[in-house]
Structures are given as C-alpha cells and as structure tokens.
Amino acid sequence: KQRTVLLATEKAFAAGAVTKIESVVKAANYTLKKLENYKGKDDLLAAVEGADAMIIRSDIVDAAVLEKANQLKIVVRAGAGYDNIDLKACESKGVVAMNTPGQNANAVAELVFGMMIVSARNNFDGTSGFELVNREIAFYGFGAVARAVHKLAQGFGMKSFAYDPYIPADKIKEMGAEPVSSVAGLFEHQYVSLHVPLTDETKASINKALLSKMPKGGTLINTARVEVVHEADMLEVLSTRSDFCYLCDVAPKDIEPFKAAVGDKFGKRLIFTKKKMGAQTAEANDNAGVAAANQIVGFFEKGFEARHLEVSLADGCLEG
Numbered sequence: 001k002q003r004t005v006l007l008a009t010e011k012a013f014a015a016g017a018v019t020k021i022e023s024v025v026k027a028a029n030y031t032l033k034k035l036e037n038y039k040g041k042d043d044l045l046a047a048v049e050g051a052d053a054m055i056i057r058s059d060i061v062d063a064a065v066l067e068k069a070n071q072l073k074i075v076v077r078a079g080a081g082y083d084n085i086d087l088k089a090c091e092s093k094g095v096v097a098m099n100t101p102g103q104n105a106n107a108v109a110e111l112v113f114g115m116m117i118v119s120a121r122n123n124f125d126g127t128s129g130f131e132l133v134n135r136e137i138a139f140y141g142f143g144a145v146a147r148a149v150h151k152l153a154q155g156f157g158m159k160s161f162a163y164d165p166y167i168p169a170d171k172i173k174e175m176g177a178e179p180v181s182s183v184a185g186l187f188e189h190q191y192v193s194l195h196v197p198l199t200d201e202t203k204a205s206i207n208k209a210l211l212s213k214m215p216k217g218g219t220l221i222n223t224a225r226v227e228v229v230h231e232a233d234m235l236e237v238l239s240t241r242s243d244f245c246y247l248c249d250v251a252p253k254d255i256e257p258f259k260a261a262v263g264d265k266f267g268k269r270l271i272f273t274k275k276k277m278g279a280q281t282a283e284a285n286d287n288a289g290v291a292a293a294n295q296i297v298g299f300f301e302k303g304f305e306a307r308h309l310e311v312s313l314a315d316g317c318l319e320g
C-alpha cells in the first residue's frame, strides 16, 4: 500500500534534515507530505486527513487532530517527551505514539554548558567570573540528556549527583555520578539541572522550598520544560537572592517581571532562549528526523512496535 507520511512542523527542521527524512520515506515507496512553518491549527487539521503516519516536533496532537486523522496509525515525535501528544486520545483511536529518545541529548547538553559558561563569566562584561572546575552539579532525572550533560561535566572536572527513582543507585554510581535519595537532596549543590519529563508529578514541582535550600551562587538550569518550575516562586527567589541564577531553555511565560527583578544584571543571572533551542542543531534535527522516519517505516514494514505508548508509560524511562 502506498502510505502517506505527514511531516507537520510548526517550527521547521533544518533543510538538510528534511532531505534526509524524505529519502528514508521515498526508499520505502511512501509519499512525504510536508506542512512546515504552518500558521494555525486549521492548517494542521486540514493536512492530517488521509495521512497514515505523522512526524511532529513540539506540535500539538490532541483529540481534535486525531478526530480528523482518519487513516492515522502512528505519530512520532522527533524529539523527547510526549507532553504535546494526547496519549489517551491516541489509545482510544488505536494510534501508536513514539518519540526518538536520546537523539537530541548532546545538543541539549552543549546548550547547558553554553549557558553555564555565559553565567559564570558574567556574560563577558569584563568583570571577574569563576571557573566550573571542582563545582557540583545535581541532575533531576538521569536519562539521555542528563547523562550527556554529566559526560561534559566530567570533562570540566565537576562532581555530579543524580536523583532518578527509575534507575538503580548502583547504575548511577557506575556511570560516575553520586546517587541522591530525594529531590530535596539535589538542592544542596550549586547547580541543579532539570531533566525530568513534564508530568502531573513534576509540573510546578520546583518551588520556593527547594530553591531556597540552594547554597550561595545557586543556579537552576532548566532545559526540561518551563512548566516544571513554579514560576511565581522562582520570581520570588530571584528577587530576594541577588546571588541566585536561572538558566532556562525558553523564557518563563511572563518574562517581564523576571527582567525587572534582576534589573541591570540581566544576562548574567537570568539567561533564557527566545525560542526552545535545546534541540536546534543540524545534528539533532538530522538524528531525530531520520530516527522518526525509520521508526515509521519499521512499524509498517517489520511490525516494529519498538515502544508502544502503554509500554513507555509503564516503564517510566521512555517518557520524556
């Protein structure tokens, strides 16, 4: 059967990645339909009709989209996390949901270090900064991205700590990080880096009680999801502690009070990207896009159900 794969990306992939996706799809004798840089949900609703498979990025696939997608069998998020896919609606329509774990991990890890260095060197304003060597970084969640950050941290001569209830402590130790037994335990270290998926449990979980425990120069790095941090609490901590830093891949929803709170030091203590940038590298686009296309072909041709959504929800490790 001639299958149609819809590439629906509100924020387009790098052109090179699209070419690579197209060649995987063509080699399987499928048709690639592109809906890139679309402007509104209506465009997506119109495009999904007749598609057998979908490749998306942060695009929202909810009940309304699934309702229109009369042929859809599989949706693959080229990236980490499932928080933009309505998994319950997928399940009730018999649509398989997958993501491409780990494909953008290095890209995100390099961004983490980019932001840490800009912060430690006072955004290159000529004043004396500090070095990362011998400093401590603690990971909330120790999946693909956290491990990639940990690897770079080892190169920088930093000491790593990690809390992840789904990974046995001795495995964390084996990987060269010190296991931590509670979320609160992470906040004893200068840097805390968030790498958990956005779930009911993690949403707004980084609050004042935790942030207030951080030592002098405490720095929260958030390349997970902006919603994991309790925004009002973060604003309060930034306003009351002039030593505190927040480094975030995408700005808090209401950025203006944050800018006002850090005043003219903006750019050292508060670093954020204008759009989500973690996975925005040529390499990560290629890796995630091609993996998504291969997963779709594998699913139809070989019956690969590599990771059905129920499995991924149950094992906890893939969600993200």
Ligand code: NAD
Binding pocket: 079, 080, 081, 082, 101, 102, 104, 105, 108, 140, 141, 142, 143, 144, 145, 146, 163, 164, 165, 166, 167, 195, 196, 197, 198, 201, 202, 223, 224, 225, 249, 276, 277, 278, 279, 280, 316, 317, 318, 319, 320
């Ligand atoms: P992953 O699935 O490899 O790792 C997530 C880890 O979190 C797993 O090890 C899991 O066991 C752990 N975890 C789940 N719930 C937890 C909890 N309540 N407490 C502690 N640990 C928990 O995913 P990843 O590729 O490392 O990505 C992590 C998150 O980062 C994603 O969910 C996504 O939201 C975000 N992300 C953002 C970007 C970006 O562009 N900024 C790119 C990739 C990933």
